[in-house]
Amino acid sequence: MKKMKITALLLVAAALNTPLAVQSQEHPNLIMTKAGVEKIRNNLGQVPLFDTSVQNIKDEVDAEIALGIDTPIPKDFSGGYTHQRHKLNFLTAQKAGALYQILQDDKYAKYIRDMLFQYEAMYKDLPVHPQERSYARGKLFWQCLNDSNWLVYMAQAYDAIYDTLTVKERDKLENNLFRPFADFISIENPQFYNRVHNHSTWGNAAVGMIALVMDDKELLDRALYGIEDDGLELGGRDNDGGFIKVAGQKAGFLANLDDPFSPDGYYTEGPYYQRYAMYPFLIFGLAMKHVKPEMEVFSHKDNVLLKGVDALLNLTDADGEFFPLNDGQKGMSYYTPALVTAVDIAYQYGEQNPQLLSIAERQNQVLLDQSGLAVAIGLRDGKAKPFVKNSINLRDGQAGDQGGVGVLRYGNEDLTLVFKYAAQGLSHGHYDKLSFSLYEKGDEVLQDYGLARFVNIGQKGGGNYLKENKTWAKTTIAHNTLSINEQMHFSGKYEIASEHHSDLYFYDDANKNVQVVSAIESNAYPDTQMHRTMAVIKSDGFEKPFLLDIMKVKSEQKNQYDLPFYYMGQVLSDNFEYESPAVLKPLGDDNGYQHLYLEGKGKPTQSNTQFSWLGNGKYYTLTSATETADELLLTRLGANDPDFNLRRDAALMIRRKDTASTTFASVIEPHGSYSPVSELSVNSDSSIAQLTVVHDDDKYTAVSIDNVKGQKSIFILSNTDAAQNTKHKLKMNGKVYRWTGPYLYADAL
Missing domain, CATH: 1.50.10.100 (Chondroitin AC/alginate lyase)
Known part of the structure; x- marks a missing residue:
């Protein structure tokens, strides 16, 4: 067979007609080595977590041997x-x-x-x-x-x-x-x-x-x-x-x-499949390090495999569960054996980062090899430090130039935004540019659906992907992003979607109290640009941090815009009138709409629409600056699903018809708590009195937020210049605002 590219070392070996490995290979030599095994044997009985892991595996294997x-x-x-x-x-x-x-x-x-x-x-x-x-x-x-x-x-x-x-x-x-x-x-x-x-x-x-x-x-x-x-x-x-x-x-x-890997270690298919692929990447990489060290697989592409472990851990919520970007099963976490492998190998063959030890401590098991021993010794010797997950922007694409995923975290994951502006993600990608999900600690506030599959459950399609993965989970309307004319991004065509990606406008997490990510998508729909800016803000006038969401759309023709918010919890209150149909019918015929029941339909009764729910003992309110002609749709998943393959999730959808360029502005506000034990309800009402788009043109968009205490703040976005050193000036309502950089957040003058 004709060989493809080959290293100079291999060419020399071939010319000398000698085998590429040592004439007499030692075994084991893939993951375990003779020297490593000797060290393990010498430490038996002295390293608690390793000894426990050996005993647990021994019990498991002995039981299988007994069965035959x-x-x-x-x-x-x-x-x-x-x-x-x-x-x-x-x-x-x-x-x-x-x-x-x-x-x-x-x-x-x-x-x-x-x-x-x-x-x-x-x-x-x-x-x-x-x-x-x-x-x-x-x-x-x-x-x-x-x-x-x-x-x-x-x-x-x-x-x-x-x-x-x-x-x-x-x-x-x-x-x-x-x-x-x-x-x-x-x-x-x-x-x-x-x-x-x-x-x-x-x-x-x-x-x-x-x-x-x-x-x-x-x-x-x-x-x-x-x-x-x-x-x-x-x-x-x-x-x-x-x-x-x-x-x-x-x-x-x-x-x-x-x-598939970006220079930051992000894997384009998303964290669920990165978790799955990391095992063969790392195991074969380690085997190559032991048998063919001259290939330097672990240092390939500037140590991208080891960077990938760090990226994966940063793509988890407070409970260690991976964010379900693209095809991702909810609940998959760093407790999976693949991540035990990843953490142990990254610790041993990276820089022995003590923060990885705290993850291994939670996993409570190690590999039965020299990397597992190293981790267990580190834990025994008290070297573990907490793994700190800060805000992070992970680039997508081989060269890091195909969009990415921004994760904004306030405090100890008190509020976490996951903003997706990435490439398509190969065959496991979803058609959801500029989508987001929101977490408070480990609880979903606004969710990404994930995949439509019951892995290894034979009664559900043999445990394989269900047809609803294409008809619902991959569709645009299934995500918290904008759908236009009831069509999917890129018409749901893989070949087209694979040619494009969103572009980062700017990312700024320097100020822990105002963290912003902003990206632009220009190819999802013909002659249409979507520019979404999301800010996690902690303001003195609010009990908890909140999320500001600005979606600015520029289009050359009039369209119907649908912007859903898939909330997790029980509806508490709203400030608009709506009618519920006697007979539930699907919202549409295709592109995911056929799976949504329309449970209620109304219109805004004032310039702000407010919608509150209770989830996991916490209160949340969505406040949106709406127009009188907008429609407010209460939807629930489950239409055209005779086999009950889909969860019965609900959403509030803002529909804006017969409109060309427009801007949606919303705040998602966590507040208060409820205890079913004490039956005590604390701060169940929103702190927002008014949310207003006070200025909106090609150059600037400004949103004011008034709280119930009479405090007013303003967020101004430069729509065309994201440079950090550009000076801006904007006059509104007789007041002049000056700032440097792509945005301003401040108390109103």
Whole structure:
């Protein structure tokens, strides 16, 4: 096979006709090493968290050994018995390998050996999986992705017991199981393997891991650089929605390391899939560090893998749960085993940041390798420091020039804004430019829906993505952002959306009491620009910090604008009249509208619309500067959903019809609390008396906020000049405001 790019060191080795690895490889050498194992054995009984982790894993593996080995003929989707059994097999085998090295108990090596030979006996005659939904069907599992999971873990198990096997046994496993397995997920499935995506990252790592164990140069090159002549049609697309290959696109592990990560460590598919992909990235990266240190994978792209761990931890709420950007399942958190791996490896092979130890302490488990030992020793020795999550702006795109995600935090996550102005996010992206979600501590105030999927629950579509993921979760109206003429951003077309991204206007978190992020989207709709500015503000006139939201729209034609707010909680009060239909009907016919019931419809009765709710024992009020012709729609999810695949979430939607350029201004205000134990209600009313857009033209937009105590503040935004050193002057109502920089927030003169 013709090789793609290759390092000078590899060329020298090839010219000398010598193997690329040491003639006699030591084992284990992937994740565990002989020196590392020796250190672990010498510390047994002296490092509490490590000892506890060993005992917990031992109990788990011993229970599986007692049950016996089952390698059933595959038939199920995820969630079914055969799927879960094969998954548990590879997870248990990897753990058994670590136990064998640490405890030197032959029963663990025998367990792995027997399991591998059961797979060897069945694999040579195994057809592709009978379930046909995937664009790349596996053999053990319904998709090649899970087959790759199997090989990543089994390579570690094989490495752990390598020296216990005879040459004849190793030859049999490698020729009948491992090489055919690697060929199947790569050469025989290039549409899965040879692209940039979290799927192919797992495939690349799987082929690379087993290549390192077997010292197979051809497989290793295939893992690092992909398949050069893959026979794929340029621009083809798979059923997962992503491009298979585009002209000039690289493939292989290094391409997957280069393209999806920004220089800040943000992964374009979003934190849910970054969490999933970090395991193969870090595990294969660590294996390369041990076996091929000259490749310097961990330092690739300015240490982007280690930066990725920090970015991931910063994309969590106060409870450690990842923000559900793009396809993301709510509730996934840094307690997942993938993040135990990430935290341990980042600590050991990064700068041993003591803040990571506090995350490991919460996880309460470590890896059974030298990185896990290092973390456990650090905790034992009292080196942990709190992991502080400050406001952060994470750039998207390979060069950091394709939008991003801004996270504004006030205090100890007392209020957290997540503002998405990123690139499309490959096939797992949603059509929701300039969308946001809002948290108070770990509680959602205004939510992002996340994905429409019940992972590994067989009764819900075999645990796979449901059709409602496309008809609802990915749509624009499903998010807290602007929909125009009931159409999705980029008409919901992946090819168009992938060509564009929003642009940061400015980001400023220098003043903890006024933190601002502002971005512009010019391509989501024809001849239309959306400019959204969001500020987390703590003012003396308010009990808690609040969020100011300004959405300025410039369009050459009149449109219908829909701006929803998906609140979490029980409606308390409002200041507008509305009618509730006797028979609920969908709000529209397509683009997500077909899933929304219209529960109420009204109009503003004054220049401000206020809407309050109670959620998780806290009060919230949305105050919006509305126009008399606006419509106020109370919606609830669930229409055209006969299988009850969607949550029954609610929203208040502001609809503005027959309008060209316009500006929406709103404040989301947390206030007070309610205790069901004491039955005490504190500060249940909003502190805002009036919210007014006092000036709005091409150059400046100004919003005044009056509180119930008679205090007035003003926020002025420069719409065309975001330079920090530009001086501005604006006269309004006989008063002159002067400031430097893109915005002013101050008490009104």
